[in-house]
Amino acid sequence: MAGAVGGGRGCVTLHGAQIRDLLDAKHNVLFDCDGVIWNGETAVSGAPEVVTLLKQRGKRVFFVTNNCTRPRENYVQKFSRLGFTDVAEEEIFSSAYCSAAYLRDVARLQGKVYVIGCGGVMKELRDAGVPVVEEEDAEPGASIYNCPLDPDVKAVLVGYDENFTFMKLAKACCYLRNSECLFLATDPDPWHPLRGGRITPGSGSLTAALETASSRKATVIGKPSRFMFECIASQFDLDPARSLMIGDRLETDILFGSNCGLATVLTLTGVSTLEEALAYRDSQEPQQKDCTPDYVVDSVADFLQALEE
Amino acid sequence: MAASKCTRLTGTLSRQLLDSVDSVLFDCDGVIWRGDQAIPGAPEVINSLKKSGKRVFFVTNNSTKTRQMYADKLGKLGFDATADEVFGTAYCSAVYLKNVCKLDGKVYLIGSNAMRQELEDVGIHPLGVGPDPISGVQKDWANVPLDKEVQAVLVGFDEHFSYMKLNRALQYLCNSDCQFVGTNTDTRLPLEGGKAVPGTGCLLRAVETAAQRQAQVVGKPSNFMFECVASQFGLDPERCLMVGDRLDTDIMLGSNCGLKTLLTLTGVSTVAEAEANQKSECPQRQKMVPDFYIDSIADILPALQA
Numbered sequence: 001m002a003g004a005v006g007g008g009r010g011c012v013t014l015h016g017a018q019i020r021d022l023l024d025a026k027h028n029v030l031f032d033c034d035g036v037i038w039n040g041e042t043a044v045s046g047a048p049e050v051v052t053l054l055k056q057r058g059k060r061v062f063f064v065t066n067n068c069t070r071p072r073e074n075y076v077q078k079f080s081r082l083g084f085t086d087v088a089e090e091e092i093f094s095s096a097y098c099s100a101a102y103l104r105d106v107a108r109l110q111g112k113v114y115v116i117g118c119g120g121v122m123k124e125l126r127d128a129g130v131p132v133v134e135e136e137d138a139e140p141g142a143s144i145y146n147c148p149l150d151p152d153v154k155a156v157l158v159g160y161d162e163n164f165t166f167m168k169l170a171k172a173c174c175y176l177r178n179s180e181c182l183f184l185a186t187d188p189d190p191w192h193p194l195r196g197g198r199i200t201p202g203s204g205s206l207t208a209a210l211e212t213a214s215s216r217k218a219t220v221i222g223k224p225s226r227f228m229f230e231c232i233a234s235q236f237d238l239d240p241a242r243s244l245m246i247g248d249r250l251e252t253d254i255l256f257g258s259n260c261g262l263a264t265v266l267t268l269t270g271v272s273t274l275e276e277a278l279a280y281r282d283s284q285e286p287q288q289k290d291c292t293p294d295y296v297v298d299s300v301a302d303f304l305q306a307l308e309e
Numbered sequence: 310m311a312a313s314k315c316t317r318l319t320g321t322l323s324r325q326l327l328d329s330v331d332s333v334l335f336d337c338d339g340v341i342w343r344g345d346q347a348i349p350g351a352p353e354v355i356n357s358l359k360k361s362g363k364r365v366f367f368v369t370n371n372s373t374k375t376r377q378m379y380a381d382k383l384g385k386l387g388f389d390a391t392a393d394e395v396f397g398t399a400y401c402s403a404v405y406l407k408n409v410c411k412l413d414g415k416v417y418l419i420g421s422n423a424m425r426q427e428l429e430d431v432g433i434h435p436l437g438v439g440p441d442p443i444s445g446v447q448k449d450w451a452n453v454p455l456d457k458e459v460q461a462v463l464v465g466f467d468e469h470f471s472y473m474k475l476n477r478a479l480q481y482l483c484n485s486d487c488q489f490v491g492t493n494t495d496t497r498l499p500l501e502g503g504k505a506v507p508g509t510g511c512l513l514r515a516v517e518t519a520a521q522r523q524a525q526v527v528g529k530p531s532n533f534m535f536e537c538v539a540s541q542f543g544l545d546p547e548r549c550l551m552v553g554d555r556l557d558t559d560i561m562l563g564s565n566c567g568l569k570t571l572l573t574l575t576g577v578s579t580v581a582e583a584e585a586n587q588k589s590e591c592p593q594r595q596k597m598v599p600d601f602y603i604d605s606i607a608d609i610l611p612a613l614q615a
Contacts, residue, residue, distance in 0.1 A: 164472040212510050
């Protein structure tokens with residue numbers, strides 16, 4: 001919801017009838033996953049029921065996640081494992097899937113992509129038919145000072161990679177010296193939450209290293225960039241005015257919603273707090289104001305009452 | 310806008326400049342050597358400066374060598390130099406942690422054996438040097454055992470940089486009492502034969518991004534590099550000349566510390582860039598304008614030998 005000048009629009013806490021009114025006005029509901037419908041391997045209490053009820057009410061439901069570590073078919077298994085019935089692969093949009101879609105459909109890549117990433121990204125690229133440079137473990141004579149380059153590489157894609165090494169950074173930097181070589185990042189998240197309040201370095205930290213090395217800015221596929229929404233919209237007919245984004249991270253999910261013209265709901269079962277949301281609301285800077293959610297709920301379970309009536 | 314700045318250093322001016330200073334601080338890469346090769350004439354310049362009674366120091370952001378290793382390299386290339394005249398960031402970071410951070414415990418180090426050695430020499434015990442590949446699953450990494458005695462994370466150049474090291478640094482830095490220091494922010498590390506690889510700045514950005522914290526940076530253009538030399542040798546900034554090839558590190562340091570500055574064109578920056586900074590309205594860019602410039606430090610030799 002754009003345009004408010006001066007203090008305080010947004011962060012409206014939703015209850016009962018207000019939730020029903022909001023849902024009546026929206027046809028499409030987009031959920032972030034981590035911190036919204038599940039935390040690690042545990043579903044947020046009530047979330048599976050909310051998804052089922054939304055679908056029964058004729059709403060279309062999509063899952064939009066920056067998490068690039070799994071291919072979509074693994075997500076289908078996870079949904080099932082955590083008690084979400086009939087979530088179809090087509091409804092799941094991860095940054096890995098969308099990065100592959102971008103390379104194939106938007107960039108129309110004629111060549112290979114050099115990937116700093118994990119299994120999930122590799123699988124999505126192969127499924128999309130995008131050729132990937134295979135990393136050889138022990139190239140004889142290769143060192144950070146002298147590494148062989150593949151002449152067919154026309155793009156570099158960087159994302160979360162637990163096997164990240166200096167060598168990969170150096171190689172990617174060499175490819176990026178060619179200004180025609182595309183530079184993509186799966187998502188900007190600096191860290192990811194793990195169970196028990198711990199965190200682990202995210203794609204954003206690896207991207208920062210490569211941006212610094214190459215003096216180039218990556219095109220970021222994941223939230224808050226619009227591309228994931230455009231990817232969904234290209235497959236399903238989505239009217240932003242009739243779409244709702246529910247997320248837990250102000251700087252990605254809520255900003256994504258703002259950028260795409262969606263109504264936004266912050267749920268407090270994940271990363272961001274109400275205090276942080278209010279701080280964005282009261283900020284004078286337009287970019288910060290865009291991180292303000294329209295609405296706030298404690299948990300997606302708060303939707304249950306409205307849906308069960 | 311400063312009066313006479315960015316002037317080409319010629320014969321008479323060289324003589325006047327040299328007479329006005331007692332100490333000359335040289336950057337290394339691109340100034341006195343390139344990789345493993347001395348810039349032609351550079352050893353003669355340094356040695357003549359010393360013979361004429363000037364003090365000479367070497368100030369480099371490169372963290373991969375100890376002072377003694379630099380002294381050995383200098384000697385091999387024909388420069389008359391001793392280890393205590395060298396101020397690299399491996400040494401200066403150790404001094405910084407000891408004297409400024411007042412570190413009274415261990416440091417988690419992303420860096421080289423040279424850094425480890427300089428730290429041990431000042432009595433600080435570092436953890437983490439060497440290869441550190443990932444093992445286990447994701448929940449193991451967040452729960453890596455943390456040494457309770459670690460009070461700081463130090464990031465320098467590390468060819469063994471890995472996700473696991475980034476992860477360990479992040480876990481330590483989640484404690485806001487843990488100090489966070491970086492050797493330098495240079496984005497490229499120059500190598501022998503004109504090649505370069507990603508520099509410490511890239512590794513530091515990765516850690517800063519993950520931890521959402523800013524490191525205290527020891528290397529140029531931070532004043533600390535000059536203060537480190539000045540405090541040990543009693544230098545008067547007004548009687549010092551900084552000679553470097555980078556406007557954003559060497560010349561900026563000189564401006565910030567009140568030194569005279571000389572840009573040599575055998576390295577990274579160009580006269581065009583210096584003049585563009587001079588014309589700019591931005592105060593930060595004004596600090597990146599040298600007093601003088603010269604094609605190579607070898608061009609000072611005639612003035613020295615006169």
